[in-house]
Amino acid sequence: MQQTGKRIQVPGRWEIPYHYDIGETSSRFFVELRDNARLMGTKCPHCGRILLPPQSFCGRCYVTLKDQLVEVKPEGALEAFTIVTKDYSFTGMPAPPFVICLVKMDEASTSIPQRLEGVDTSDPRKVASQLRPGMRVRAVFHKERRGRIDDFHVELIT
Amino acid sequence: MEPRSELIEMPGEWNLRWLYAAGEVGTRYITELRDHARIMATKCTECDRILVPPQTYCERCFVSIKDNWVELEPKGTLEVFTIVNTQFPGQRKPPFVLGYFRIGGASANIPHFLEGIDLSDIDKAKREIHVGMPVRVVFREKREGRLSDFYLEPIKK
Amino acid sequence: MARRVAVVGTGQTYFMTRRKDASAPELVYEATTRALQDAELSVKDIDSVVFGIAPEAFMGVNCPDKWVSDGAGALNKPFFRVHTGGATGGSAVIAAVEQVASGVADVVMAVAMDRVGQTPVAQRVLGLIWDPIFAMGLSLNLITVTAMLNARMMEKYGYTEWHTAKLASKNHKNALNNPYAHLKVDVSVEDVLNSPVLSWPIKLLEVCPSSDGACAVIVATEEKARKITSTPAWVNGMAGYTYVTTPGNEDLDPERYVSFDVRKAYRSAGIDNPRQQIDVCEPYMPFSFSEIGDYVQLGFAKDMKEAIKMVEDGFGEMSGEIPFAPSGGVLCTNPIGCTAMVRVAEAAIHIMGKGEKRQVPGAKVALATGRGGSMAPASATFSNAFILAKEPR
Numbered sequence: 001m002q003q004t005g006k007r008i009q010v011p012g013r014w015e016i017p018y019h020y021d022i023g024e025t026s027s028r029f030f031v032e033l034r035d036n037a038r039l040m041g042t043k044c045p046h047c048g049r050i051l052l053p054p055q056s057f058c059g060r061c062y063v064t065l066k067d068q069l070v071e072v073k074p075e076g077a078l079e080a081f082t083i084v085t086k087d088y089s090f091t092g093m094p095a096p097p098f099v100i101c102l103v104k105m106d107e108a109s110t111s112i113p114q115r116l117e118g119v120d121t122s123d124p125r126k127v128a129s130q131l132r133p134g135m136r137v138r139a140v141f142h143k144e145r146r147g148r149i150d151d152f153h154v155e156l157i158t
Numbered sequence: 159m160e161p162r163s164e165l166i167e168m169p170g171e172w173n174l175r176w177l178y179a180a181g182e183v184g185t186r187y188i189t190e191l192r193d194h195a196r197i198m199a200t201k202c203t204e205c206d207r208i209l210v211p212p213q214t215y216c217e218r219c220f221v222s223i224k225d226n227w228v229e230l231e232p233k234g235t236l237e238v239f240t241i242v243n244t245q246f247p248g249q250r251k252p253p254f255v256l257g258y259f260r261i262g263g264a265s266a267n268i269p270h271f272l273e274g275i276d277l278s279d280i281d282k283a284k285r286e287i288h289v290g291m292p293v294r295v296v297f298r299e300k301r302e303g304r305l306s307d308f309y310l311e312p313i314k315k
Numbered sequence: 316m317a318r319r320v321a322v323v324g325t326g327q328t329y330f331m332t333r334r335k336d337a338s339a340p341e342l343v344y345e346a347t348t349r350a351l352q353d354a355e356l357s358v359k360d361i362d363s364v365v366f367g368i369a370p371e372a373f374m375g376v377n378c379p380d381k382w383v384s385d386g387a388g389a390l391n392k393p394f395f396r397v398h399t400g401g402a403t404g405g406s407a408v409i410a411a412v413e414q415v416a417s418g419v420a421d422v423v424m425a426v427a428m429d430r431v432g433q434t435p436v437a438q439r440v441l442g443l444i445w446d447p448i449f450a451m452g453l454s455l456n457l458i459t460v461t462a463m464l465n466a467r468m469m470e471k472y473g474y475t476e477w478h479t480a481k482l483a484s485k486n487h488k489n490a491l492n493n494p495y496a497h498l499k500v501d502v503s504v505e506d507v508l509n510s511p512v513l514s515w516p517i518k519l520l521e522v523c524p525s526s527d528g529a530c531a532v533i534v535a536t537e538e539k540a541r542k543i544t545s546t547p548a549w550v551n552g553m554a555g556y557t558y559v560t561t562p563g564n565e566d567l568d569p570e571r572y573v574s575f576d577v578r579k580a581y582r583s584a585g586i587d588n589p590r591q592q593i594d595v596c597e598p599y600m601p602f603s604f605s606e607i608g609d610y611v612q613l614g615f616a617k618d619m620k621e622a623i624k625m626v627e628d629g630f631g632e633m634s635g636e637i638p639f640a641p642s643g644g645v646l647c648t649n650p651i652g653c654t655a656m657v658r659v660a661e662a663a664i665h666i667m668g669k670g671e672k673r674q675v676p677g678a679k680v681a682l683a684t685g686r687g688g689s690m691a692p693a694s695a696t697f698s699n700a701f702i703l704a705k706e707p708r
Binding site for chain 2: 001002006007008009010011012013014015016017018019020021022023024026027028030031147148
Binding site: 165167170172176178180181184187188211217218237238239240241242243244246247248249250254256257258269270271280284288289305 | 335336372375435436438439442446447448449450453454455456458459460462463464465466467470471511512513514515516517559
């Protein structure tokens with residue numbers, strides 16, 4: 001119980017564990033990532049878009065894409081970024097500093113969020129001035145992969 | 159349905175903390191309970207219902223009743239009960255009796271635990287406990303301003 | 316209502332504890348495509364979408380309506396979410412029907428989903444719905460609170476565990492005919508009586524499961540409905556009601572706990588003798604004992620004494636006067652935020668003649684109800700009722 005003058009506040013807690021069933025299509029993405037270091041998207045036969053991460057239906061054409069998995073070459077362009085600096089540590093996030101960005105692989109129609117590494121984050125403003133949308137990036141797959149989105153990160157292609 | 163490939167399950171957790179504002183009426187109720195071992199209710203000036211836990215407004219008459227307090231006599235009757243036999247995650251270890259009690263003639267019932275019942279023989283306990291059973295409120299020595307500051311037990315004849 | 320509205324198509328997913336093969340948007344998409352197929356419509360024919368899901372703490376994704384909206388067919392269309400606890404699916408249908416009746420849209424798809432099985436601690440989530448100031452720390456969840464209500468009614472009205480077990484066995488056997496049902500177990504009254512006691516007097520086989528799944532119901536204006544299908548299910552009565560439950564004695568008493576929403580729905584539908592005029596009922600019933608009180612609240616029995624006799628005589632059996640829950644009901648399938656919509660879909664299925672093995676032959680008028688909330692300090696029960704019929708009012 002917390003009391004400030006005449007006002008009482010009652011503490012509470014939500015501690016709820018989950019097991020998220022991600023489904024067949026998303027599972028295929030993570031299995032290919034883990035076992036073969038490949039990125040898979042789904043291609044819509046109507047509008048031609050390639051969705052990365054893959055979806056089992058196209059929200060625009062409202063058709064199923066369950067059997068339309070395609071490999072996506074792990075190279076593309078930086079669309080947007082931000083730098084989380086040492087000034088602020090968000091609860092539940094990794095320790096700063098780090099850079100998160102949106103990347104559009106050349107062969108995909110959608111962007112995915114990912115961590116950008118290989119830049120010197122000790123001076124965030126310097127990094128920010130060096131990064132520009134459109135810069136070329138490639139996915140770097142980790143040696144040890146678990147089937148999670150952090151099995152790879154992206155780096156600038158220099 | 160035969161899956162064509164491995165189906166992945168990802169773990170997750172919501173681990174969140176809160177500080178709920180008790181508000182003016184809640185603060186008074188908690189303070190009276192903690193500092194004076196009194197259960198306080200508010201009374202509607204239009205329909206005369208005595209509401210516990212106390213309400214800031216009567217939802218039926220839609221008027222403010224936050225200044226109309228009454229103290230409840232610490233005894234009453236058991237209105238409904240269940241004997242909980244399952245360990246629900248994060249909840250009290252079974253077996254225990256959970257019930258609704260009409261205390262001090264209030265119009266609303268308070269949920270709480272009924273103590274002082276021998277639960278080693280559930281069938282016997284089921285016969286001993288009954289709707290309308292007279293109960294008394296027992297306040298604990300150390301109080302924090304929570305419902306656990308008191309419990310209910312049968313008034314033995 | 317200003318314009319006549321009919322249900323022209325429904326869709327459901329296969330319900331189970333965990334649909335491991337599908338993500339949330341995929342579950343929604345499965346239900347909506349089935350409904351569109353049922354109505355022989357394309358997503359382009361839908362003017363607007365109303366979506367329902369109850370506490371997101373079950374599936375563990377905050378504001379999941381954003382994630383699943385494209386699966387619900389909402390791209391480029393008006394969309395909003397409704398939430399009334401267990402009544403959510405019904406409220407989503409009410410919102411959809413009101414849009415059509417008022418003329419803001421001609422064809423609306425109501426969609427609902429829940430994934431109660433994505434957390435192993437669903438009852439812990441249900442232990443968090445109470446007023447945090449006064450009611451936390453008291454081992455209240457929906458099983459313990461409902462058990463108290465059942466215990467009180469048993470004492471006051473004189474029915475026994477045998478009665479509630481008989482009703483549970485009936486529902487479980489009905490589910491065997493429903494391809495979408497979650498629990499499909501052929502259990503006798505004895506089996507139910509011998510199942511583990513969770514919170515006396517409620518036993519395991521008398522309570523609903525935690526289910527994953529989705530449902531969609533498409534409603535249309537009269538002009539369009541007649542073109543879309545030869546078997547529309549007319550929404551002749553529809554009402555919502557809120558009971559605020561400061562649990563004084565009168566709130567625990569079904570003989571005075573009048574279902575105002577059901578009465579209002581009857582009035583709009585021109586039903587003045589429900590026992591004669593209703594052919595099938597899909598009630599919101601996660602616990603088997605509530606069917607007894609339902610006989611009174613829905614106007615079939617004049618009091619609890621008569622209702623208890625009706626249980627003994629098999630009033631709600633498939634062979635009885637008014638089959639209750641031919642689908643197996645909520646007792647066998649409960650994806651909480653979706654469940655009340657499944658009641659409407661199941662009621663419509665009988666009117667449209669699409670019930671297959673669970674069809675009540677010749678059903679002309681069906682009643683569906685939704686309930687959300689519970690009896691506890693500072694809580695409420697949201698209630699809704701629907702009358703669907705072969706002939707428009």
